Amino acid sequence: MSSTRTTLLLLASAIAALAAGLPDPAAAVLGTACTTGAPMTTAGYPMSFYVRATPSAGSREEGYQPKPEWASQHLVGTYTFGVPEPIETGFAFAQYKCQYYCRDQSKGGSFFVRADPKVGSYCDCYNDLMGPQSFVSNGQGRVGAWNAICET
Numbered sequence: 001m002s003s004t005r006t007t008l009l010l011l012a013s014a015i016a017a018l019a020a021g022l023p024d025p026a027a028a029v030l031g032t033a034c035t036t037g038a039p040m041t042t043a044g045y046p047m048s049f050y051v052r053a054t055p056s057a058g059s060r061e062e063g064y065q066p067k068p069e070w071a072s073q074h075l076v077g078t079y080t081f082g083v084p085e086p087i088e089t090g091f092a093f094a095q096y097k098c099q100y101y102c103r104d105q106s107k108g109g110s111f112f113v114r115a116d117p118k119v120g121s122y123c124d125c126y127n128d129l130m131g132p133q134s135f136v137s138n139g140q141g142r143v144g145a146w147n148a149i150c151e152t
Contacts (some may be wrong), residue, residue, distance in 0.1 A: 016138035033129045034108040034150035043092030048147035050099050053110055055135035063140040066112055066126070070134050074126040077105035081113075082120035087142070091115055095144045098123035108148045 035057040037051030055064045065071075081097045095113045102111040102125035109127040116122055129147045 016032065033085070033110075033127065034148045035129060037147075037149050039149065042095065043089040045092050045096035047087075047096065047099060047146065049103055050111065050148055053130040053134075053145035053147045054132060055145065056132045062137040064143060065114065065138045065140060066124070066130060066134055066136040066144070066145075067136050070130075071112075071124065071126070074109070074128045076109070076122060076127045077102065077125040079123045080116075080119045080121065081123055083115060087115075091142055091144070094121040095146070098125075099146065101125065103148075108150075110145065110147045112146075113144045114140055 032101075035051065039046060039048045040051070041047065062116075079098070079101050081094040084093050091113075098111050100111050101111070102124055105125040106127045108129075109125065110130045111126065112124045112130070114122050130145050135145070
């Protein structure tokens, strides 16, 4: 009886030790992707933690968005922000707010903001960087894509 009890205790202890090393499936996976670059100001709002992500030349001219397949694999958060008048500075303000929201969603990564006349703007946070190959054309004119600057 004593050896069965000892065996069961050892087995339970081993299972607990193995389970402790497994990741929590409900926990968010933090991105670590980042790039170099200098903070900038857009329409008076400091973008302290991100630099512009640049799509290919054709996409820039026609409007762009992240590729849907890429976006679905890397999305870690989404939020809407109002865009106060005038629209040029209001959209810059939405991007400014989005950088702080996304910084709480993923360490590193990127975000994309697109204007919408009904809600103001959509802010999508990703756990990876957006490169020229991450975008497709979509005709949307007021958008912004940003990659995280590596913290030193």
